[in-house]
Amino acid sequence: MSTTRPITDFETKDVLIQSALAALAISFIAAIGMLEEFNNRILITSLLSLGYLAIGWVPILFGYRASTEVAIEGVDPPVKGPRDLFVGGTVGAIAGVVVSAFAWLASSVDLTGIFIHTGPGMQSVLTFGQGIGFGSLLMIVFCTVLGIFGASLHVMSPTLRSIIGVALGTTIVIAIFEADVKELFKGFRVRGATSLLYTPTGGLTIVSAAAIAALVTTIKVYGKGHGPNAVYERVKQHHTNQSPEIRRRNSWLWGAAGVAVYLVTPQILGKSLSETAVTVGLFLVLGLGLNIVVGQAGMLDLGYVAFFAVGAYGIAMLTSPFRPAQWIPQLDFWVALPIVVIVAAFVGILVGTPVIRMRGDYLAIVTLGFGEIIQKLFLSDWWKPVVGGAQGITNVPSVSIGPVEFAGANSKMVFYLVAILVAGVFVLSHRLQYSRVGRSWAALREDEQIAEAMGINTVTSKLLAFSIGAVIAALGGALFAAKVGSVFPSSFKLLVSLVILVVIIVGGLGSLRGIAVGAIVLIGLLGGPTLPGLLREFGRFKLLIYGVILIYMMLKRPEGLLPSVTRSRELHHSEMTQDAWLDKAGDFEEEEGVTT
Amino acid sequence: MTIPATTPVLEFRNVNTHYGPVQILKDVDITIRQGEMVCLLGGNASGKTTTLKTVLGMVVPTSGKVLLDGEVISGLTTTEIVERGISMVPENRRLFARMTVLENLEIGAYLRSDDLTEDLERIFELFPRVKERLAQKAGTLSGGEQQMVAVGRAMMSRPKVLLMDEPSMGLAPVLVAQNFDIIERINKAGTTVFMVEQNANMALSIADRGYVLQTGEIVLNDTAENLLANPQMRAAYLGHTE
Numbered sequence: 001m002s003t004t005r006p007i008t009d010f011e012t013k014d015v016l017i018q019s020a021l022a023a024l025a026i027s028f029i030a031a032i033g034m035l036e037e038f039n040n041r042i043l044i045t046s047l048l049s050l051g052y053l054a055i056g057w058v059p060i061l062f063g064y065r066a067s068t069e070v071a072i073e074g075v076d077p078p079v080k081g082p083r084d085l086f087v088g089g090t091v092g093a094i095a096g097v098v099v100s101a102f103a104w105l106a107s108s109v110d111l112t113g114i115f116i117h118t119g120p121g122m123q124s125v126l127t128f129g130q131g132i133g134f135g136s137l138l139m140i141v142f143c144t145v146l147g148i149f150g151a152s153l154h155v156m157s158p159t160l161r162s163i164i165g166v167a168l169g170t171t172i173v174i175a176i177f178e179a180d181v182k183e184l185f186k187g188f189r190v191r192g193a194t195s196l197l198y199t200p201t202g203g204l205t206i207v208s209a210a211a212i213a214a215l216v217t218t219i220k221v222y223g224k225g226h227g228p229n230a231v232y233e234r235v236k237q238h239h240t241n242q243s244p245e246i247r248r249r250n251s252w253l254w255g256a257a258g259v260a261v262y263l264v265t266p267q268i269l270g271k272s273l274s275e276t277a278v279t280v281g282l283f284l285v286l287g288l289g290l291n292i293v294v295g296q297a298g299m300l301d302l303g304y305v306a307f308f309a310v311g312a313y314g315i316a317m318l319t320s321p322f323r324p325a326q327w328i329p330q331l332d333f334w335v336a337l338p339i340v341v342i343v344a345a346f347v348g349i350l351v352g353t354p355v356i357r358m359r360g361d362y363l364a365i366v367t368l369g370f371g372e373i374i375q376k377l378f379l380s381d382w383w384k385p386v387v388g389g390a391q392g393i394t395n396v397p398s399v400s401i402g403p404v405e406f407a408g409a410n411s412k413m414v415f416y417l418v419a420i421l422v423a424g425v426f427v428l429s430h431r432l433q434y435s436r437v438g439r440s441w442a443a444l445r446e447d448e449q450i451a452e453a454m455g456i457n458t459v460t461s462k463l464l465a466f467s468i469g470a471v472i473a474a475l476g477g478a479l480f481a482a483k484v485g486s487v488f489p490s491s492f493k494l495l496v497s498l499v500i501l502v503v504i505i506v507g508g509l510g511s512l513r514g515i516a517v518g519a520i521v522l523i524g525l526l527g528g529p530t531l532p533g534l535l536r537e538f539g540r541f542k543l544l545i546y547g548v549i550l551i552y553m554m555l556k557r558p559e560g561l562l563p564s565v566t567r568s569r570e571l572h573h574s575e576m577t578q579d580a581w582l583d584k585a586g587d588f589e590e591e592e593g594v595t596t
Numbered sequence: 597m598t599i600p601a602t603t604p605v606l607e608f609r610n611v612n613t614h615y616g617p618v619q620i621l622k623d624v625d626i627t628i629r630q631g632e633m634v635c636l637l638g639g640n641a642s643g644k645t646t647t648l649k650t651v652l653g654m655v656v657p658t659s660g661k662v663l664l665d666g667e668v669i670s671g672l673t674t675t676e677i678v679e680r681g682i683s684m685v686p687e688n689r690r691l692f693a694r695m696t697v698l699e700n701l702e703i704g705a706y707l708r709s710d711d712l713t714e715d716l717e718r719i720f721e722l723f724p725r726v727k728e729r730l731a732q733k734a735g736t737l738s739g740g741e742q743q744m745v746a747v748g749r750a751m752m753s754r755p756k757v758l759l760m761d762e763p764s765m766g767l768a769p770v771l772v773a774q775n776f777d778i779i780e781r782i783n784k785a786g787t788t789v790f791m792v793e794q795n796a797n798m799a800l801s802i803a804d805r806g807y808v809l810q811t812g813e814i815v816l817n818d819t820a821e822n823l824l825a826n827p828q829m830r831a832a833y834l835g836h837t838e
């Protein structure tokens with residue numbers, strides 16, 4: 001068994017499939033214009049642009065996949081060796097040939113009628129600016145080398161693999177988030193570090209990139225057992241070992257530390273990172289609110305943006321000096337807020353009442369309709385005298401507490417407000433989850449009929465979920481209006497509802513920490529429906545990437561990034577199915593369809 | 597077996613129910629007395645489950661009354677009816693599979709706000725196995741254990757009458773026997789039981805009295821012993837085997 005396998009020991013079909021997929025992925029990324037656009041962004045001077053990174057990962061991944069065989073229980077795993085590298089290289093080479101052929105096709109036939117971005121710009125990047133002949137050769141070599149590299153990741157020991165992965169990953173992350181790292185350097189008052197790492201025209205220098213990789217490798221090799229997890233465990237251990245009095249004193253210390261972090265964070269983040277944090281915070285609030293309806297009570301609501309709109313318009317109509325309906329008295333934000341909250345709760349009940357008899361898909365479609373209706377109403381001539389039609393309402397004053405003003409343009413100040421709202425909604429969600437009401441929602445989600453037979457008033461319980469969700473969305477909307485300073489119907493499109501839903505699904509339905517992760521990853525990195533995220537370059541491709549992430553998550557990790565325990569168990573039930581509850585499995589399948 | 601001469605707890609008086617224009621129950625009269633175990637027998641689509649739904653207020657009679665302790669409960673909401681002391685062990689147990697056993701039991705006591713320790717202790721006394729499984733997800737229990745939790749869940753609301761919907765449904769013969777043993781113990785411990793069942797032999801072997809429902813009408817009504825001996829009954833429901 002230990003003999004090296006001959007290098008030709010592979011299934012031609014598998015290799016061809018992997019090559020074809022790789023070639024397709026690269027050509028697609030090039031054809032949609034991502035390659036050309038990203039190529040202007042230099043990551044490492046004279047070595048790597050974001051464009052080549054966008055296609056470079058493809059041969060690595062498929063080289064790795066093609067060379068890796070699934071270990072079958074009871075059979076010795078295949079011996080790793082030159083054969084794997086050969087397979088990886090072959091996949092890369094074939095992909096390179098196909099991609100070159102695509103570049104040649106684009107140069108000889110005009111494809112711009114179908115893919116607008118397949119013009120000379122793309123062809124030039126695909127052939128490394130060397131013309132179709134020599135360029136094709138370079139592309140084939142490029143893909144082959146990366147394919148072999150991908151396969152070698154499979155061949156090497158797991159330790160080495162993780163070191164290389166972390167070193168490469170860190171370097172690339174530091175290169176991609178150049179603007180944000182610079183902001184942070186500014187925040188930490190170490191501006192000098194910027195010129196040390198990056199060139200004035202953008203991008204890491206080769207030396208600094210190598211230095212980062214070397215530093216990370218050193219930390220990874222010698223820092224074993226001192227990582228953040230280990231430190232956390234040690235602190236926790238230390239904490240639990242102490243007497244209650246010391247623990248109580250320490251919890252005060254932790255609280256004080258938390259407040260200090262809260263006060264200092266926006267100052268360090270700087271203006272643009274604070275702006276991103278504010279956006280993430282607002283979507284986190286909306287995500288947590290929607291999670292109560294979808295994750296806890298199990299009602300798929302696709303019109304959630306309506307309540308966000310109610311909150312935003314409510315504040316605008318009551319506080320703006322330019323409100324269309326001047327007969328409404330102009331109020332202070334803090335006076336208007338309770339009114340808006342009550343109205344939102346009422347609207348939640350109003351929308352909820354006719355739809356609670358419905359379930360699953362039907363509920364989703366009807367709520368979708370309600371979301372659209374509300375947006376159209378805000379846009380209509382009928383409501384124009386009150387909400388301003390397409391012109392919306394402008395000059396919404398910002399929030400102030402006494403002499404402190406949280407001006408919308410000053411994202412550092414707004415951060416303080418949003419952080420408090422996020423914390424409040426987080427605590428509320430957590431408390432609700434383990435409350436009597438939360439229990440009744442869980443029962444409803446599991447089996448509505450039985451919940452009813454247990455004496456749970458399903459109508460009140462569902463309406464409560466709807467109106468609590470509505471109130472949370474309205475709070476987010478109110479803050480949004482005061483921050484942005486104006487509200488327009490176009491801010492409350494269906495897309496917003498969908499993005500919030502994607503946030504909680506990707507993060508992990510029903511898991512509060514998961515939703516936080518989802519909001520940071522999707523909204524923070526990719527950006528909200530209209531606002532850019534940290535990966536500014538991805539802005540135009542945001543929806544495409546959302547889609548890819550969503551499909552991938554549904555296929556590979558339907559429980560989300562940081563799932564709640566129950567959901568993870570539910571979705572992987574086959575792994576732990578016992579004969580005793582085989583008869584229940586059918587019920588589970590049905591529910592999956594409804595809740596996801 | 598003698599019929600206990602105590603007062604009626606649950607009564608159906610000339611109950612008629614309809615689903616839309618279709619009549620399901622026709623002039624149904626049922627009387628269940630304190631501490632009794634009464635079974636309602638019948639084939640498919642005879643109206644057995646509708647009868648239970650009528651007790652719980654999920655189906656409202658078009659005419660006639662359902663009484664609990666002499667008070668009319670038909671027309672009240674399910675929540676109010678459960679509050680007044682009726683609870684159900686549903687067909688196929690239907691636990692909240694993703695919740696723990698303890699959470700399932702707590703949901704059974706959803707309408708109570710007082711201390712549950714005493715009730716939990718009583719259930720652990722009846723089913724020591726349940727205590728061992730408290731922290732486990734209900735879906736991972738074996739069929740027999742699930743039945744214990746389902747009964748325990750229903751008992752948590754301190755019902756005057758416990759409704760059992762097809763306790764033998766979809767279970768292996770060993771588990772069916774185990775199930776009926778559980779029901780018997782609950783009944784001996786003082787709870788009035790109203791059971792709906794297709795397995796007439798099994799049900800009559802532990803019940804005090806039985807009603808036979810046929811296309812919405814009560815066609816037979818006697819003590820369990822008499823029903824077991826009734827030739828009509830044997831032909832229709834008990835098979836011909838001696």
